[in-house]
Amino acid sequence: MTTPKVMRIMALSINTAARAGSIIREVMQRGNLGIVEKEGKDDLQTEADRSAQQCIIASLSRKFPNITIIGEEGDSNLNVKAEWLVSEENEEFLTHSCPEELLEIKEEEFVIWVDPLDGTSEYTKGLLEHVTVLIGIAIKDRAVGGIIYQPYYKQSNGDIGRTVWGLKGLGTGGFEPKSPPKGQMIITTTRSHLTPLVQQALDALSPTKVIKVGGAGYKVLQLLEGKAHAYVFASPGCKRWDTCAPEAVLEAYGGTLTDLAGIHYSYAADVDYKNRMGVLATIPEISHSEIARQVPNDIIATLRA
Ligand SMILES: Nc1ncnc2c1ncn2[C@@H]1O[C@H](COP(=O)(O)O)[C@@H](O)[C@H]1OP(=O)(O)O
Ligand SMILES: [Mg+2]
Ligand SMILES: [Mg+2]
Ligand SMILES: [Mg+2]
Structure with missing residues (x-):
């Protein structure tokens, strides 16, 4: 065969x-x-x-x-x-x-x-x-x-x-799966591309701790290894090559990666490369749709504009 x-x-x-x-x-x-x-x-x-x-x-x-x-x-x-x-x-x-x-x-x-x-x-x-x-x-x-x-x-x-x-x-x-501490909400986000809107989205989710690191790949590794519960980035700065591999790995693990409205990006060859609607990723233990619902409508509207 x-x-x-x-x-x-x-x-x-x-x-x-x-x-x-x-x-x-x-x-x-x-x-x-x-x-x-x-x-x-x-x-x-x-x-x-x-x-x-x-x-x-x-x-x-x-x-x-x-x-x-x-x-x-x-x-x-x-x-x-x-x-x-x-x-x-x-x-x-x-x-x-x-x-x-x-x-x-x-x-x-x-x-x-x-x-x-x-x-x-x-x-x-x-x-x-x-x-x-x-x-x-x-x-x-x-x-x-x-x-x-x-x-x-x-x-x-x-x-x-x-x-x-x-x-x-x-x-x-290739890694040791681990869950983050229960009863907390640790969010990982950008280290080098912080904007007022990125901060506004973080504030709306009332994290117990924020971990600022670089790269979409490294942030998803934080989720896989129990360092954070969610990855939140209210910015149009990421592109399809930033999220395709992290999304596949996280979802093969049982987690979810979508835009901030909770909708999956298309990775078809003819799409616009920009992830205009930001990034929201969560570990398997967290309700992704619940977090997406907590993102304020005006943040979604600003990204959509
Ligand atoms: N404003 C931006 N301009 C260009 N690339 C960006 C921007 N925001 C995010 N990225 C890309 O998304 C990755 C994750 O963003 P961040 O580290 O800010 O959370 C960055 O490492 C960068 O990928 P790359 O380093 O491959 O150019
Ligand atoms: Mg990149
Ligand atoms: Mg680059
Ligand atoms: Mg790059």
């Missing part, structure tokens, strides 16, 4: 995200980040963002030429150095069985959303633990599979870097 496409795409993405992570470490080690501003000082790009994206898109598109792959850093030159091309699929992942409902998905039905370096602002400031590589795998318009690679995670055995993955219908891997 041939291996189902979704399993092969996940397995190649796992190895490719780790290679991109090593490129991110190499650029930092060399010390010349090559920072440019994209849409302003809140929107930076470095040599690491550019090179990691080239590695990911060249590797995935070579093996899966019929898949639409959309990366944060725009069109990439795919004539990359041989050492950046990943062709091996992750064997450990391939030992899992494919969920029944995903057995027959054809290459043309996938859309892959790539954020080669999430938490660029934190990367440039040396807050390296916040940095992740995100590869999100959508089928038609839904986020189904995701890889969150953390290039600076320190393993207990001394190894550096870890891969967290999730696939709907199969589950998650």
Whole structure:
């Protein structure tokens, strides 16, 4: 029997995200980040963002030429150095069985959303633990599979870097699931993109504690590892590549990630990339719709305007 496409795409993405992570470490080690501003000082790009994206898109598109792959850093030159091309699929992942409902998905039905370096602002400031590589795998318009690679995670055995993955219908891997303390409401939100509206939404939810960290990937890791109950971001700043992989991993775990009104974003290839209606993510133990109801209407109206 041939291996189902979704399993092969996940397995190649796992190895490719780790290679991109090593490129991110190499650029930092060399010390010349090559920072440019994209849409302003809140929107930076470095040599690491550019090179990691080239590695990911060249590797995935070579093996899966019929898949639409959309990366944060725009069109990439795919004539990359041989050492950046990943062709091996992750064997450990391939030992899992494919969920029944995903057995027959054809290459043309996938859309892959790539954020080669999430938490660029934190990367440039040396807050390296916040940095992740995100590869999100959508089928038609839904986020189904995701890889969150953390290039600076320190393993207990001394190894550096870890891969967290999730696939709907199969589950998650690469981390120790943990629930946050009961009777509290710990919210994680932006560290570098705080605005009055972001603050207003936090206040409306009366958190017992707020954890400000960088990156959409790192914030979802806070939910998976019991550091926070919810991720709340009342801003149009995130884009589909920020949320596709985190949404798939969180939902494979039993949680939920939507816009602030509680509606799932579409990850179809032809959508507007902007997550205009913000981000709301919750752990499985929390009623997502209950939290969405607590978001004041005027905040939703402001985002919608
Ligand atoms: N105003 C913005 N402009 C550009 N990117 C943004 C903006 N707000 C959020 N992002 C992206 O969403 C991620 C999560 O946001 P935050 O860290 O503020 O919570 C950021 O790391 C950044 O991704 P990236 O670092 O990949 O460019
Ligand atoms: Mg960016
Ligand atoms: Mg990002
Ligand atoms: Mg990025």
